[in-house]
Amino acid sequence: MMEHTVRAFEDDITRLRGLIAEMGGLSEVSVQEALDAMVNGNEQLAEQVIERDKRIDALEMEVDRLAVRIIALRAPMADDLREVIAALKIAGVVERIGDYAKNIAKRVGKIEGRRHFEPLTLLPAMGDIATQMVHDVLTAYAARDPVLARKVIATDKKVDAFYDSIFRNLVTHMVENPATISSAAQLLFVARNIERVGDHATNVAEMVHFAATGNYPPEEDQKD
Amino acid sequence: MMEHTVRAFEDDITRLRGLIAEMGGLSEVSVQEALDAMVNGNEQLAEQVIERDKRIDALEMEVDRLAVRIIALRAPMADDLREVIAALKIAGVVERIGDYAKNIAKRVGKIEGRRHFEPLTLLPAMGDIATQMVHDVLTAYAARDPVLARKVIATDKKVDAFYDSIFRNLVTHMVENPATISSAAQLLFVARNIERVGDHATNVAEMVHFAATGNYPPEEDQKD
Numbered sequence: 001m002m003e004h005t006v007r008a009f010e011d012d013i014t015r016l017r018g019l020i021a022e023m024g025g026l027s028e029v030s031v032q033e034a035l036d037a038m039v040n041g042n043e044q045l046a047e048q049v050i051e052r053d054k055r056i057d058a059l060e061m062e063v064d065r066l067a068v069r070i071i072a073l074r075a076p077m078a079d080d081l082r083e084v085i086a087a088l089k090i091a092g093v094v095e096r097i098g099d100y101a102k103n104i105a106k107r108v109g110k111i112e113g114r115r116h117f118e119p120l121t122l123l124p125a126m127g128d129i130a131t132q133m134v135h136d137v138l139t140a141y142a143a144r145d146p147v148l149a150r151k152v153i154a155t156d157k158k159v160d161a162f163y164d165s166i167f168r169n170l171v172t173h174m175v176e177n178p179a180t181i182s183s184a185a186q187l188l189f190v191a192r193n194i195e196r197v198g199d200h201a202t203n204v205a206e207m208v209h210f211a212a213t214g215n216y217p218p219e220e221d222q223k224d
Numbered sequence: 225m226m227e228h229t230v231r232a233f234e235d236d237i238t239r240l241r242g243l244i245a246e247m248g249g250l251s252e253v254s255v256q257e258a259l260d261a262m263v264n265g266n267e268q269l270a271e272q273v274i275e276r277d278k279r280i281d282a283l284e285m286e287v288d289r290l291a292v293r294i295i296a297l298r299a300p301m302a303d304d305l306r307e308v309i310a311a312l313k314i315a316g317v318v319e320r321i322g323d324y325a326k327n328i329a330k331r332v333g334k335i336e337g338r339r340h341f342e343p344l345t346l347l348p349a350m351g352d353i354a355t356q357m358v359h360d361v362l363t364a365y366a367a368r369d370p371v372l373a374r375k376v377i378a379t380d381k382k383v384d385a386f387y388d389s390i391f392r393n394l395v396t397h398m399v400e401n402p403a404t405i406s407s408a409a410q411l412l413f414v415a416r417n418i419e420r421v422g423d424h425a426t427n428v429a430e431m432v433h434f435a436a437t438g439n440y441p442p443e444e445d446q447k448d
Contacts, residue, residue: 064309067309068305068306068309071295071305072301072302072305075299077296078296081292081295081296082292085288085291085292085312088309088312089316092313092316167409170409171405171406171409174398174402174405174409175402175405178398178399178402181395181398181399181405182395185391185394185395185398185409185412188409188412188413189412189416192413
C-alpha cells in the first residue's frame with residue numbers, strides 16, 4: 001500500500017477498535033446493572049438496560065458497515081484482513097453479551113418474594129467474575145495481549161463452578177419452597193445467562209489470542 | 225472484473241454456499257436427533273450429536289477461511305462483498321444452532337424417571353417446528369427467496385407460544401412432583417434451547433431477506 005493508504009487504513013482500524021471498546025464498555029455496564037436491578041427489584045434500572053441494548057445493536061451494525069468499507073476501499077491483505085475479520089466476529093460476540101444482560105433485565109419483574117429469596121444473593125458474586133472477564137478480555141483486545149487473554153480463559157472455570165453450585169442451590173430451594181418454584185426457575189435462567197457471558201468472554205479471548213499470536217491457545221486452556 | 229475472474233468468483237461463492245448448506249443440514253439433523261435421544265434416553269444417539277458438533281465447527285472454520293480468501297483474492301465490491309459477509313454471519317449463526325443441539329444432547333443423561341415424565345412428550349412437537357424453520361431458512365438462503373424468509377420469521381411466534389406453555393407446564397409439574405425438580409429444571413433448559421434455535425433461524429431469515437432485497441423485513445415481522 002502507498003503511505004497515505006497505510007495511514008488511512010490505520011485510522012480506519014483505530015475507529016473500528018474504538019467502536020468495539022464502546023460496545024464492550026456498554027455490555028459490561030449492562031450485565032452489572034441487570035444483576036443490580038434483579039437483586040433489588042429495580043424495574044426502572046432494568047428498563048434502562050433494555051433500552052441500552054438498542055445502542056449496542058446499532059454499534060454492531062456500525063462495526064459491520066465500517067469493516068465492509070475497509071475491505072472494499074483498502075483491500076487489506078494477510079494480517080490486516082485477519083484483523084478486520086476478527087473485529088467483525090468480536091463485535092458479534094459482544095453484542096450477544098449485551099443480549100444476555102437484556103435477557104436478565106427482562107426477568108426482573110418476574111421474581112416474587114424477593115426479600116426472603118436467599119439464592120438471589122449468590123448471583124452478584126458470580127456476575128462480578130463474569131463482568132471482570134468481559135472487562136479483561138476487552139483490555140487484552142485493546143493491548144493485543146495474549147497473556148491476559150489466557151488469564152480470561154482460565155477464569156471461566158470459576159464461573160462454571162459458581163453456576164453448578166447455584167443450580168444445585170436453586171433446585172434445593174425449589175424442593176423446600178414449592179411456592180417459589182416459578183421465581184426460582186427464572187433465576188436458573190439468570191445464572192445460565194451469566195455462565196454464557198463467561199463463555200462468550202472466553203470465545204473473544206480465544207480470538208484475541210489468535211489475532212495476537214496467529215495460534216489458538218493450547219488445548220488445555222480451551223473451552224470444550 | 226475480467227471474465228475468468230468473474231467465473232472464479234462465482235465458483236468460490238458456490239462453494240461457500242455449499243458449505244453453509246452442509247452445515248445447515250447437519251444442524252437440522254442434530255436438533256432432531258438430540259430431542260429423539262432426550263425423549264428416549266438414548267445416550268448413544270446423544271453421543272453421536274455431540275460428536276457431530278465438531279464437524280459443524282470445522283465447517284464454520286472452512287467458511288471463514290474461504291470467505292477471507294475470496295475477499296483477499298477476488299476483491300469483490302458492493303453486492304458481491306455483501307454476499308460474502310452475509311455467508312460469514314450465517315455460518316456463525318448455524319454453528320450456534322449446532323451448539324444448542326449439543327447442549328440438549330449433553331442433558332440426556334441427567335433426566336430421571338423418564339417413563340412417567342409427561343412434559344417430555346411436549347418437546348418433540350416444539351422441536352419439529354423449530355427444525356422446520358431451520359430447514360426453510362436454508363432453502364430460502366439457497367433460493368434467495370425473501371417470501372420464504374418472511375414465512376420463517378412469522379413461524380417463530382408459534383415456537384415462542386410453545387415455549388411459554390411448556391414453561392408453565394414444567395413449573396406446575398415441579399410443584400406437584402418435587403422429586404422430579406432436578407430433571408424438570410434440565411427440561412426447562414431444553415425448551416429454552418429449542419426456543420433459541422427458532423430465534424436463530426429468524427436471525428438468518430432476516431439476513432437472507434436483507435441479502436435478497438437490500439432491506440430488512442418490515443418492523444412487524446421482526447424479532448424484538
